[in-house]
Amino acid sequence: MSRPVVVDSVAALRAQIRDWRHDGLSVAMVPTMGALHDGHISLVRMALAKADRCVVSIFVNPAQFAPTEDLDKYPRQLAADLDRLAEANAHLAFTPTVGEMYPAGFATRISVGGPSSGLESDFRPTFFEGVATVVAKLFLQASPDFAVFGEKDYQQLCVVRQLCRDLDLPVGIIGAPTVRDAHGLAMSSRNAYLNETELKIARQFNVILRKAAAALAAGGSEAAITGNAVSALAEVGFDKIDYVQARESLTLAPWRNDHSGRLLAAAWLGKTRLIDNIEIPSS
């Protein structure tokens, strides 16, 4: 166990990475918004398996929150995060301020079409612009060889892949399997918002999705199966279901069951919005 170096300026980040490059070391990056949990730590492990040095960025990115969303109450716990990164042997934590990332006069936006359309974008229309812009900046600041993103945010992973392909960003994108608790609930910093009753309901999310994915694999009607999943989520106690949709795994185009598929969903418990997704098993 060794404490990570903590830097909050782009200049210091680049200086450290330049030193590593000089020594012939490869670099993998794990972009996060902090409030680190076992899911993030699995990304760090994957980064360390892939490269000599692991950089973790911790930045709650205002550009990906709508004015109505939970930017202000999003959990911030830097000291605990640094402890977790030390346990995981991450080498550097990049903790820029909002002013360092978006100085006065900042005015650029990256929009990625293709996989960003629909799903999350139907409910968070500027979310992926915010994600794509900050991810491009982080990659250009750190110039990592690889970056690791969790499959938990599956649409985001597809958007980041498309971003790198389209802009010729020379960063290898690695998707890491979702880490789940003993009940199958996907790890998420937003799980911290849930009370005990909500937590019990949240743990049904993955159960209902797994059942629906199996039914899709068995060749049932997509509309009927996703419709049933929506009903089942409401029945166990979800307050509002934004979507349950089957998509083509790579492009996120509408799923045709001759392609590898992914079932994606978003649903609310009180004021907390949860997302999850699973592979549709090949039939």
Next chain:
Amino acid sequence: MSRPVVVDSVAALRAQIRDWRHDGLSVAMVPTMGALHDGHISLVRMALAKADRCVVSIFVNPAQFAPTEDLDKYPRQLAADLDRLAEANAHLAFTPTVGEMYPAGFATRISVGGPSSGLESDFRPTFFEGVATVVAKLFLQASPDFAVFGEKDYQQLCVVRQLCRDLDLPVGIIGAPTVRDAHGLAMSSRNAYLNETELKIARQFNVILRKAAAALAAGGSEAAITGNAVSALAEVGFDKIDYVQARESLTLAPWRNDHSGRLLAAAWLGKTRLIDNIEIPSS
């Protein structure tokens, strides 16, 4: 005089630049759409003064042309361009196809606010998105230390600076003074569209702008002076004047005469649209 290496794939471009980097050589880039004239050659000279190696891209970028514009008739003359680059001792010409730059499924756009608003954008609303996207791609493909842009496309120069600052693109942007013919007409690939009568009129463009800039420097009313310039352009034979506007030199915000200023204009001769701009002399 030595012929430039000509490559049309990103992979070959990166391989050559990797070799140069390995030898400790610095790289400057000159992005062009070909149809090279003395203005472009001055950019190459500036690049060579700044770095060990000069890469010139030649790519007529469809993303910055509107459907109604002159994409198809835009002059293409690769053999002559390569001769000119050989005379100028440029080291590499990057001549990608549209498919190499925008493969099937390409879906990403970069929009730069700030200096891109108004002026050209009022008449070519998607132009700077096309410019910003292709420039970001070229920079990420070639990773040059510097890039040289002409002041002839002054708003574009400001937009590219903002793009690099906002996205942390580590490329030093160098603005090069506009090259003019003996009559002061700014060099432009589109001058090739002009017949003899139009050419004579075009040569009045800079004369009228210089007079207006001097009047602004002397403290006259901005609205009256730019209005007079529009009238003068119409009088000498311009068919339509898109704009004549004074702006703050760095931000392109409305000019206040306590700041360094730039006078920018666009006007039509038949089907040819010309742009020009000059510094407002400090009073």
